[in-house]
Amino acid sequence: MNRTYDAIVIGAGHNGLTSAAYLAKSGLDVLVVEKNDYIGGAAVSRELHEGWLYSNCSYVCSLLRQSIHRDLDLTRHGLMIVPYNGTTNFSRTGDYIAEYPDHDMQYREIRRHSLRDADAVHRYEADLMRYARLIRHFLLRTPADPTSFKPRDLGELVFMAKKFAGMGEEQVLEFIRFMTMSAGDYLDEYFENDLVKTLFSTSSIIGTALGVYSPGTAYVLLHHVMGDVDGAVGAWGLARGGMGAISDAIAGALKEHGGEILTEAPVAQILVRNSRATGVVLENGDEIHAGIVVSNLDPKRTFTHIMDQKDIPEDLYDKARNFKIRGSSGKVNIALTGMPDFPSLPPGHMLRNGTFQFLDSLERMERAYDDWKHGRWSADPFVEMTQSSVWDPTLAAPGHYFVSCFIQYCPAEVEGGWTPEKRDAFGDTVIDQISNYSPNFRDLIAHMEVRTPHEIENEIGLTEGNIFQGELTLDQLMFNRPFPGYSQYRGPVKGMYMCGSGTHPGGGVSSACGANAAREILLDLKRPNIVPEDDVDE
Amino acid sequence: MPLQAKLQSVDSISHVETGVLHSPFHSRTSALNINQQWSVWNGFASAIYYGDALLEYFATRNACAVFDVSPMRKYRFQGVEVEAMLNRMVTRDVTAQKVDTVAYNVWCTDAGRVVDDGTLFRLANDEFMLCCADPCLDWFLLSAVGFSQVEITDISDAVASLALQGPTSCALLKAMGFDGIDHCKPFQIMRFPWNGGDIMISRTGYTGDLGYELWLDPGLAEPLWDALFEQGRVFGIQPLGDESLDMARLEAGFIAPDVDFHGALHTVELHHDHSPFELGLGWIVNFKKTHFTGRAALEREKASGNYRRLVKLDIEGNKPAENSVLYADSHCRREIGYVTSAMWSPVVKANIAYGLIEAKYADGEIWAEVYHQKELRWYRKVARCLKVSKPFWSPERAKQTPPPDC
Numbered sequence: 001m002n003r004t005y006d007a008i009v010i011g012a013g014h015n016g017l018t019s020a021a022y023l024a025k026s027g028l029d030v031l032v033v034e035k036n037d038y039i040g041g042a043a044v045s046r047e048l049h050e051g052w053l054y055s056n057c058s059y060v061c062s063l064l065r066q067s068i069h070r071d072l073d074l075t076r077h078g079l080m081i082v083p084y085n086g087t088t089n090f091s092r093t094g095d096y097i098a099e100y101p102d103h104d105m106q107y108r109e110i111r112r113h114s115l116r117d118a119d120a121v122h123r124y125e126a127d128l129m130r131y132a133r134l135i136r137h138f139l140l141r142t143p144a145d146p147t148s149f150k151p152r153d154l155g156e157l158v159f160m161a162k163k164f165a166g167m168g169e170e171q172v173l174e175f176i177r178f179m180t181m182s183a184g185d186y187l188d189e190y191f192e193n194d195l196v197k198t199l200f201s202t203s204s205i206i207g208t209a210l211g212v213y214s215p216g217t218a219y220v221l222l223h224h225v226m227g228d229v230d231g232a233v234g235a236w237g238l239a240r241g242g243m244g245a246i247s248d249a250i251a252g253a254l255k256e257h258g259g260e261i262l263t264e265a266p267v268a269q270i271l272v273r274n275s276r277a278t279g280v281v282l283e284n285g286d287e288i289h290a291g292i293v294v295s296n297l298d299p300k301r302t303f304t305h306i307m308d309q310k311d312i313p314e315d316l317y318d319k320a321r322n323f324k325i326r327g328s329s330g331k332v333n334i335a336l337t338g339m340p341d342f343p344s345l346p347p348g349h350m351l352r353n354g355t356f357q358f359l360d361s362l363e364r365m366e367r368a369y370d371d372w373k374h375g376r377w378s379a380d381p382f383v384e385m386t387q388s389s390v391w392d393p394t395l396a397a398p399g400h401y402f403v404s405c406f407i408q409y410c411p412a413e414v415e416g417g418w419t420p421e422k423r424d425a426f427g428d429t430v431i432d433q434i435s436n437y438s439p440n441f442r443d444l445i446a447h448m449e450v451r452t453p454h455e456i457e458n459e460i461g462l463t464e465g466n467i468f469q470g471e472l473t474l475d476q477l478m479f480n481r482p483f484p485g486y487s488q489y490r491g492p493v494k495g496m497y498m499c500g501s502g503t504h505p506g507g508g509v510s511s512a513c514g515a516n517a518a519r520e521i522l523l524d525l526k527r528p529n530i531v532p533e534d535d536v537d538e
Numbered sequence: 539m540p541l542q543a544k545l546q547s548v549d550s551i552s553h554v555e556t557g558v559l560h561s562p563f564h565s566r567t568s569a570l571n572i573n574q575q576w577s578v579w580n581g582f583a584s585a586i587y588y589g590d591a592l593l594e595y596f597a598t599r600n601a602c603a604v605f606d607v608s609p610m611r612k613y614r615f616q617g618v619e620v621e622a623m624l625n626r627m628v629t630r631d632v633t634a635q636k637v638d639t640v641a642y643n644v645w646c647t648d649a650g651r652v653v654d655d656g657t658l659f660r661l662a663n664d665e666f667m668l669c670c671a672d673p674c675l676d677w678f679l680l681s682a683v684g685f686s687q688v689e690i691t692d693i694s695d696a697v698a699s700l701a702l703q704g705p706t707s708c709a710l711l712k713a714m715g716f717d718g719i720d721h722c723k724p725f726q727i728m729r730f731p732w733n734g735g736d737i738m739i740s741r742t743g744y745t746g747d748l749g750y751e752l753w754l755d756p757g758l759a760e761p762l763w764d765a766l767f768e769q770g771r772v773f774g775i776q777p778l779g780d781e782s783l784d785m786a787r788l789e790a791g792f793i794a795p796d797v798d799f800h801g802a803l804h805t806v807e808l809h810h811d812h813s814p815f816e817l818g819l820g821w822i823v824n825f826k827k828t829h830f831t832g833r834a835a836l837e838r839e840k841a842s843g844n845y846r847r848l849v850k851l852d853i854e855g856n857k858p859a860e861n862s863v864l865y866a867d868s869h870c871r872r873e874i875g876y877v878t879s880a881m882w883s884p885v886v887k888a889n890i891a892y893g894l895i896e897a898k899y900a901d902g903e904i905w906a907e908v909y910h911q912k913e914l915r916w917y918r919k920v921a922r923c924l925k926v927s928k929p930f931w932s933p934e935r936a937k938q939t940p941p942p943d944c
């Protein structure tokens with residue numbers, strides 16, 4: 001293989017594919033090289049057991065930018081985002097607290113646990129929504145360099161200042177306070193009832209190596225409500241066909257514009273000559289050349305694995321080494337031969353189709369985190385179980401079910417290293433947790449895929465299995481993502497770029513990182529911008 | 539091992555009712571709601587109209603009509619510090635409110651933005667009932683911080699309530715044996731034994747006409763409804779739905795929450811909520827009393843004069859200016875506000891509306907861009923609007939004690 005391309009994208013994650021699609025659409029000759037024999041990275045659907053299609057990593061969608069969906073014509077390429085709803089959070093007493101789609105039922109449900117909290121929800125939701133609307137403005141924009149005097153950066157800073165000022169002085173201060181808070185403290189300010197708090201708290205620790213009382217988790221909560229489904233901010237949907245449908249649709253757009261994808265082609269190194277990226281060398285020794293090389297890998301992997309230390313500034317190597325990318329989540333995908341029974345809910349109840357969690361206090365969540373700190377998976381884990389196939393008939397045959405379980409916490413490293421036995425023991429803990437509330441669950445299991453951070457790292461290349469390609473803490477957000485001075489998608493050598501979730505606006509299936517990176521590349525190539533900027537209706 | 543759960547039987551869990559709830563009058567209201575036209579109010583079925591909205595509306599102006607107010611949120615405030623607590627929360631002077639009277643009130647945030655409006659009933663020196671359209675307990679409890687001797691209870695489901703409104707309403711109540719009701723003054727409360735229980739009657743309402751509201755134990759709801767309709771037949775009684783009530787309240791110059799104003803605690807965008815001055819409620823903001831929540835901000839706002847104005851509009855033509863954008867000129871060049879409520883008033887024969895206008899245009903010309911439809915085809919016209927200061931409908935009988943019999 002010794003063809004030359006205009007651009008090579010390393011990694012066929014959905015962001016890599018998005019970048020590649022825009023470069024191809026702009027007329028460049030583009031190749032995506034992917035180490036696995038399938039594409040999608042953490043946005044993937046695979047049939048590991050005949051008859052069941054899993055969303056192996058990510059499982060729900062809200063952050064995907066609508067303007068990109070539309071612009072790349074993803075619907076024509078097979079993508080449909082469908083809504084789903086209803087979350088039930090089971091308590092050890094056998095009771096539960098639920099999130100109903102209907103406003104009045106939701107009010108009554110919270111009221112059943114706390115009269116006061118039922119009213120406080122309005123205040124809480126309005127405040128969180130205010131911040132969500134604020135940061136939505138910045139998702140499809142390159143962060144300004146706050147130290148630069150370039151007109152573009154100044155313009156961007158003015159844009160940012162205007163959006164902040166639009167909230168009013170008092171709210172700006174509140175927002176700054178919010179950004180430094182823990183989700184637990186934030187929820188404590190609104191609510192009195194523990195069950196109510198747990199209902200709203202769980203997205204604050206998803207994918208995060210922090211506890212619900214660690215400062216910074218309030219932002220993670222926000223990160224999970226800043227998306228939308230058809231303008232319903234904070235709502236989540238499912239991709240019909242599993243999350244891989246998103247990657248497949250973007251790949252469809254890429255190919256339509258003449259782009260190519262090479263799978264089973266792990267990159268060993270980015271080639272640099274005279275401080276310019278010149279291509280990549282694969283692990284099998286093949287060299288492929290291009291003037292533009294874009295890495296979809298997380299920043300740590302990019303700079304410490306596939307770049308020669310001699311090619312990059314020492315301080316950058318240091319920043320990459322110190323980049324916080326701790327793994328904390330596991331995933332258990334389960335094929336069921338029937339619908340599990342949850343005896344706390346009346347038969348046929350509308351909540352039976354929804355998402356289940358098993359948590360009744362923030363303290364329990366904090367204890368689960370304590371285990372992680374000590375290098376163990378949580379003995380009493382937080383499990384979010386989404387019954388994906390109830391809403392998506394393409395995932396399992398009628399009467400069969402695919403449920404996707406997301407788990408906190410699970411460390412990247414355990415004493416003596418991960419082994420298949422330890423992995424299965426972790427999976428058992430999860431099934432034990434569910435079985436506590438669903439006595440027949442275990443009997444229905446036809447197959448399961450248990451993924452600790454170890455598997456996630458080995459299969460997708462997410463360092464330490466961190467699902468966001470780097471933690472979402474203030475020191476690693478906006479113009480600090482991934483590192484100060486490198487937030488505008490450009491690497492240390494000419495022609496080298498980053499487009500993965502490790503860049504702004506961060507983790508999640510959004511396509512925003514990939515799109516923003518493509519915009520910067522086109523700017524450097526002095527080609528007209530074809531990447532949509534704003535996704536927010538005002 | 540995960541912490542062990544101890545499942546209980548599904549029947550011992552107090553699952554919420556899914557679907558719409560029924561007020562204590564539902565058996566009666568649903569029998570009269572011949573087309574089963576319902577809206578949902580705080581989770582309860584509320585009739586949109588029963589048989590004919592126009593006829594029911596006219597009953598409030600010509601005979602009498604009954605509206606089921608039970609889904610309204612009702613809170614009891616009790617304790618020795620309750621007067622002081624409420625006085626800090628609402629904008630009017632609660633210390634001046636006599637026992638057995640009702641006062642329309644608003645309560646604001648520190649920033650002087652309206653949280654909600656409602657009617658405050660003084661039931662005793664140390665006991666009040668506050669009625670408002672939306673749940674508000676969380677705010678009340680926040681407002682009670684620092685007052686140890688106040689107990690606040692949500693009594694919404696423990697009190698059934700009906701509004702009986704219209705010129706024959708007093709006569710009907712007299713005929714039902716509520717002796718002395720004709721001496722009840724506007725905003726006064728009277729109590730009567732009835733059918734083995736008690737009924738509290740206040741001379742209040744949301745139609746601007748002569749009218750009363752009846753407060754009772756839910757157990758008395760059905761017998762009361764039956765008695766009203768039995769005796770009311772000769773007084774022209776009609777059931778009243780949302781649609782007709784909304785017409786009556788607009789003519790009477792009352793604002794509606796979530797229609798004419800957006801509660802501050804629910805509001806996300808800056809300035810999408812309101813101050814009492816913007817809503818034309820300056821008359822209930824009392825700066826002579828001691829400190830109350832929002833006072834400083836309201837004083838500043840009043841002094842600046844820089845606030846939008848919710849104004850009553852008399853609009854030329856007969857096409858209701860629903861959802862219209864308002865302009866300072868007939869060419870629609872300068873946008874100055876928008877209509878919040880609009881209707882053709884059948885009793886006054888006027889095309890009326892509420893418009894929220896930017897401060898600096900409040901005294902200038904106002905034009906509405908009105909869209910209306912004829913056989914599905916849309917037409918646009920620009921109509922001149924005149925500002926009106928008095929309510930469109932405020933008959934003398936609404937103020938007289940004793941009121942006339944019809």
Ligand SMILES: Cc1cc2nc3c(=O)[nH]c(=O)nc-3n(C[C@H](O)[C@H](O)[C@H](O)COP(=O)(O)OP(=O)(O)OC[C@H]3O[C@@H](n4cnc5c(N)ncnc54)[C@H](O)[C@@H]3O)c2cc1C
Pocket residue numbers: 010011012013014015016033034035036039040041042043056057058059060061062063265266267268296297306329330331406456459460461462465466467468469499500501502506507508509510513
């Ligand atoms: C378990 C889990 C659950 C999640 N749940 C959700 C969710 O429900 N909703 C949501 O929005 N987000 C979720 N996320 C986060 C989201 O999936 C990721 O942030 C996102 O998919 C990352 O996309 P990406 O394109 O930036 O990178 P990746 O998907 O990580 O793509 C990187 C690609 O590079 C390839 N690669 C790595 N090394 C090499 C190499 N040397 N040579 C060639 N190719 C290489 C990888 O195989 C991979 O295909 C979840 C993530 C995980 C792991």
